[in-house]
Amino acid sequence: MQTTVAVTRTPPGIEDKRQSCLLSVSGISKSFPGVVALDDVSFQLRRGTVHALMGENGAGKSTLMKILAGIYQPDAGEIFLDGVSAQFKTPLDALTQGVGMIHQELNLMPSMTVAENIWIGREPRNRFGIIDHRRMNRLSVDLLAELKISLNPEAEVRHLSIASRQMVEIAKAVSYRSRVLIMDEPTSALTERESAHLFEIIGDLRKQGIGIVYISHKMHEIFEISDEISVFRDGKYIGTHAAAATNRDEIIHMMVGRDISTLFPKKNVPTDDVLLSVRDLTLRGVFSGVSFDLRAGEILGLAGLIGSGRSNVAETVFGVTPATSGEIRIKGQRVDLKSPRDAISNGMAFLTEDRKQSGCFLVLDVLENMQIAALQSQFVKAGFVQGKVIAAACSEMSKTLRVKSSGIHTTVENLSGGNQQKVLIGRWLLTRPGILILDEPTRGIDVAAKAEIHALVSSLATAGAGVILISSEMPEILGMSDRIMVMHEGKITGVLDRDEATQVKIMELASK
Amino acid sequence: MGKDTTAAAIPEYRGSFGGWRKPQELNIFLVLVGIVLLCEVCGWLLIGQSFVWNPQRLTITILQVSVVGIIAIGVTQVIITGGIDLSSGSVVAASAMMAAGFAQSAEWSKALYPSLTDLPAIVPIAIGVLIGLLAGMTNGVFVAYARIPPFIATLGMMVSARGISKWYTKGQPISGLTDQFTAIGSAAWPVFVFIVVAMIFHVALRYTRYGKYTYAIGANVQAARVSGIDVERHLVKVYAIAGMLAGLAGIVTAARAQTAQSGMGYMYELDAIAAAVIGGTSLAGGVGRIGGTVIGVVILGVMSSGFTFLRVDAYYQEIVKGLIIVTAVTIDVYRNRQKRS
Structure with missing residues (x-):
């Protein structure tokens, strides 16, 4: 039941607009082996505006951005910068012509200082050709002050938080006068x-006449900061709307080509069966005195700022x-969990926060990625993996989770982030866990996949599993959890029931 | 639901054609065929002889590389975990020396252990394999538990194992080995051992939990740990197996030469690594197959036998060999890059 969205594909008067636009692309196409990533795409960015690009994972946004940043070369189409035809052969080429990109995976050199990262390749030199560190640091101080970023230019990047690294990337892009x-x-x-803080900086940049292309899956921030919204689907341009003249439902409808009923499905009430009971759990120097119970059928939210220790508790x-001290009981039995192996054999599963670092085997295929945790208990006879049985189970799981791939032999590297996440969820579901710990399960995932994952988590809880859900996204944690436990600086500062929990109360507990 | 349109936008994935998937070894196999054809054509043009149509040469070609082949099977597995094993050549020598010490015949006047002569061949074989296993386990423990980079840990073993094999007889060769023992190195036995070892580990890597864990650790060690793999224990296993195979190669070497010397297996570790890498094993870990390594080993063999056949000066042989290794890997890297971007 494909519902067509009635939007003008190419805005009228595109030829005249090219002159007034800061950046204009037309007829861009790009194919990769086996996939058409972009199909005849056009879009315009006006001076001093924030233009949001939206679309599901795999819709082609990132490909388009990489073309604009000189990482990919388009197969067809033209790019105009300030009305002049432009070609970006390399990222440096794009940067020197005034197009800077801040990547999803930050590209800084961890062991170098903030200033060195900003000025790399263009370091100010003295008359002997030696790098003039003092002048470089001074230039950085001025630049950071201009952007209202408080960072020490001599700090090494590896000591900075992800947010600060982002600021360094922005400063670097601005330093090229992008x-x-x-x-x-x-x-x-x-x-x-x-x-x-980032949005404030974006606001300042916009005032300076810089055009910003903004990709995000977070609806609320899109509407908060963007002037225009363009939607892509399956490598095609669907349409552009002024942010003030549209709404969330319309955008979602354009993105998925169908209606999504609800983001946070309702779940049933938990039972009184305590699955997991944690008492005075302490990891010296990180968190202390953590106690909580997880019941069968319950989704226990774990909120807190980054660095509050919530992921450490999960680990x-x-x-x-x-743990250095404390006690963990599973179904009343005291257990000593010294390794993930022990936890898995006790029926636990853990979807880690960082998909790339501790989740995916990028060079391996869907099957190898999905089966690995289950090999500990099932699907193995005398050391031999029951290849056909597990391949069938993984195929079935891919189908249930709606993993978009051409089969279980697709290399996971070639999947979009949302699909990689589904593969990892599949990995844990194959172990038939009684207790699931999900750390940021929907980070960087499109709305449709998000809704699917939420529905799935709910149905697991309904089926009697206990779920610990860690999330930075307030709507997610408020919508999904039966109870919400909030952490701050390594301690639990409060537990809120579903009915009493609000964003304000959580933030209060999280920053106490 | 927009299922139809999505399906249309994502055409059939390349490389999957019905149920048949292109074997990853195909490219490197074609390189092998190319080298053989080149030798054949040059043979007819320059010498007026066929390169391929000579059963004796074919046997010798494979026989020459069997020992490196046995090592390369182990080294491939180590590289798949993201590590490296530089010690295998030296372990060959250590194992050859120790095994040969227990394989001497009573007729030999200068036996190392005069009271222990004419032992059944199984004794020296067991000793050689055990020496290899111990060396490998030591590597594994240093890599996995002491977290020494594999390059350094196995470099240390490379130097020490070579030292041990020199110290063992103060540099003297060990000769006068029993016929029962030297039989392992006679005729096509080394080739047979190589093929059996290759088949065992081809199956182990592809169809057992051992294999799946090996790839997983190489692909992403943190994810492997979170997925419940005892990474340290598994690494010790893999290095131990690599050492054991080097030990086995030492036995075959000594048996074939009918003597053992401390200089045996010199630089074999590099040939083994080269064979694995030519065969498509990625030094970054997570990627590699035994089939590829076997082809890589054969390519090395065909190259040296082809050069000899074409009467190319030995000096040029090494120069060209180095070039071919780098070229093969360059092609592979380039193809992978194309596949990804």
Whole structure:
């Protein structure tokens, strides 16, 4: 039941607009082996505006941005910068012509200082050709002050938070006097407060006449900061709307080509069966005195700012970093979890926060990625993997989770972020866990996949599993959890029931 | 639901054609065929002889590389975990020396252990394999538990194992080995051992939990740990197996030469690494197949036998060999890049 969205594909008078636009692309196409990533796409960015690009994972936004940043070369189409035809052969080429990109995965050199990162390749030199560090640092101080970013230019990047690294990337892009700034999901790893600071900076940049292309999956921030919204689907341009003249439902409808009923499905009430009971759990120097119960059928939200220790608690409960003291009971039995292996054999599953770092085996295929945790208990006879049985199970799981791939032999590297996440969820579901810990399960994932994952988590809880849900996204944690536990600086500062929980109360507890 | 349109936008994935998937070894196999054809054509043009149509040469070609082949099977597995094993050549020598010490015949006047002569061949074989296993386990423990970079840990073993094999007889070769023992190195036995080892580990890597864990660790060690793999224990296993295979290669070397010397297996580790890499094993970990390594080993063999056949000066042989290794890997890297972007 494909519902067509009635939007003008090419705005009228495109020829005249080209002159007044800061950046204009027309007829861009790009194919990769087996996939048409972009099909005859056009769009315009006006001076001093924030233009949001939206679309599901795999819709082609990131490909388009990489073309604009000189990382990919288009197969067809033209790019105009200030009305002049432009070609970006390399990222440096794009940067020197005034198009800067801030990547989803930050591209800074961790062991170098902030200033060195900003000025790399263009370091001020003295008359002997030696790098003039003092002048470089002074230039950085001025630049950072101009952007109202408080950072020490001599700090090494590896000591900075993700938010601060983002600021360094922005400063670097601005230092090239970029006219166009592309931001690919800049807030995906930021807390609400850090995001707010970022939006202030974006506001200042906009006033200076810089055009900003903004990619994000977070609806509320799109409407908060953008002037125009363009939607892509399956590599095609769907349409553009002024942010003030449209709404969330219309955009979602354009993105998925169908209606999504609800983001946070209603779930049933938990039972009194305590699955997991944690008492006075402490990891010295990180968190202390953490106690809570998780019941069958319950979704327990775990909120807190980044650095509050919420992910560390999850890692300790799962045996990644064993506790220094405290006690964990599973179904009343005291257990000693020294490794993830122990946790898995006790029926636990842990979807980690960082998909790339501790989740995916990028060079391996869907099957290898999905089966690995289940090999500990099932699907193996005398050391031999029951290939056909597990391949069938993984195929079935891919179908249930609606993993968009051409089969279980597709390399996971070639999947979009949302689909990679589904593969990882599949990995854990194959172990038939009784207790699931989900750390940021929907980070960087499009609305449709998000809704699917939420529905799935709900149905797991309904089926009697206990779920611990860690999330930085307030609507997600408020919508999904039966109870919300809030952490601040390594301690639990409060537990809120579903009925009493509000964003304000959580923020109060999280920043106490 | 827009299912139809999505399906249209994402055409059939390349490389999957019905149920048949292109074997990853195909490219490197074609390179092998190319090298053989080149030798054949040059043979007819320059010498007026066929390169391929000579069963004796074919046997010798494979025989020459069997020992490196046995090592390369182990080294491939280590590289798949994201590590490296530089010690295998030296372990060959250590194992050859120790095994040979227990394989001497009573007729030999200068036996190392005069009271322990004419032992059944199984004793020296067991000793050689055990030496290899111990060396490998030591590597594994240093890499996995002491977290020493594999390059350094196995570099240390490379130097020490070579030292041990010199110290063992103060540099003297060990000769006068029993016929029962030297039989392992006679005729096509080394080739047979190589093929059996290759088949065992081809199956192990592809169809057992051991294999799946090996790839997983190489692809992403943190994810492997979170997925419940005891990474340290598994790494010790993989290095131990690599050491054991080097030990086995030492036995075959000594048996074939009918003597053992401390200089045996010199630089074999580099040939083994080259064979694995030519065969498509990625030094970044997570990627590699035994089939590819076998082809890589054969390519090395065909190259040296082809050069000899074409009467190319030995000096040029090494120069060209180095070039071919780098070229093969360059092609592979380039193809992978195309596939990804």
